[in-house]
Amino acid sequence: MVIPFRYRFALTSLLVGALALAIFLLFPRLRHADRYRGDFAAIDCPVPPGTERDAFLREVQYLGGLPDRLPLLDADASTRLAEAFGRHPWVERVERVEIRSASEVVVRLDFRVPKLLVLPFNRVVDRHGVLLPTNAPTDGLPVFTALDAPPPSEAGKPWGDAAIEAAARR
Numbered sequence: 383m384v385i386p387f388r389y390r391f392a393l394t395s396l397l398v399g400a401l402a403l404a405i406f407l408l409f410p411r412l413r414h415a416d417r418y419r420g421d422f423a424a425i426d427c428p429v430p431p432g433t434e435r436d437a438f439l440r441e442v443q444y445l446g447g448l449p450d451r452l453p454l455l456d457a458d459a460s461t462r463l464a465e466a467f468g469r470h471p472w473v474e475r476v477e478r479v480e481i482r483s484a485s486e487v488v489v490r491l492d493f494r495v496p497k498l499l500v501l502p503f504n505r506v507v508d509r510h511g512v513l514l515p516t517n518a519p520t521d522g523l524p525v526f527t528a529l530d531a532p533p534p535s536e537a538g539k540p541w542g543d544a545a546i547e548a549a550a551r552r
Contacts, residue, residue, distance in 0.1 A: 419451040420484045425463075427489040430472035431496075432517045438470070445469040454481050467491060471515050471538030474508070498550045499523040500541070505533050511547030513537050524549075 385393075422443050429438045443450075446466020452459060460479040467489055468476050477490035494508035496518045506518035515537040531543035541547060 420454045420481075420487050422448060422450055422452055424485065425487045425489055427467070428491055428493070430493045430515075431519055433472070438472075442466050442470050452487075454484055454487070463487070463489060469538075471513070471536070496520070496523055498546070499525050500533070500546060501525055501527045503528070503533050507541055507546060507550050509550055511541045511543070511550045513539055513541055526550075 423436065423439055425439060427439075429435045442448075443466065446462065446469060448462065448466055452463070456462075460481055463479045464476045467473050467479075472493050473491050474494045475492040477492060479490075480488045482488065494510075494512060494514055496506045496514060497509045498507050499505075499520050500507060504520070505516070506514045506520055506523065508514060513533050513536075526546060526549045528543060528546055531541065531546060534540065534542060
């Protein structure tokens with residue numbers, strides 16, 4: 383028995399439509415299923431100098447307001463991770479975020495590099511004059527004395543003093 387083309391086309395269209403409807407109805411459930419969530423602590427990423435991996439990831443998670451288990455099927459999961467890592471004061475640039483599977487998330491980062499030690503505050507800035515965390519290494523850095531310009535209130539912010547920022551650029 384030969385089925386006319388118009389009936390085959392209608393049947394195929396009906397099957398494709400049913401499949402699309404099933405995916406549309408099931409995707410929200412799948413997106414939040416535990417097997418499609420990844421552990422934040424399992425993210426593969428480099429860490430800044432003098433920092434423990436677990437501590438760095440906890441800080442990024444806190445700064446980004448992210449949960450312990452990430453819904454990796456969310457359309458904005460990569461963007462949310464990039465923004466969270468980008469908020470950390472050691473991170474100069476997020477190169478890329480790759481979600482390969484629920485058990486494999488890879489983040490590539492460029493870190494700020496200590497460039498100048500500012501006295502009497504004993505704080506370090508990078509080449510842009512951005513204040514680094516207090517655990518930044520100071521060994522072998524050039525020293526700049528700034529008596530009138532206290533550091534910003536938090537790491538990751540520019541110092542805000544033109545002389546410090548110019549010295550850091552040298």
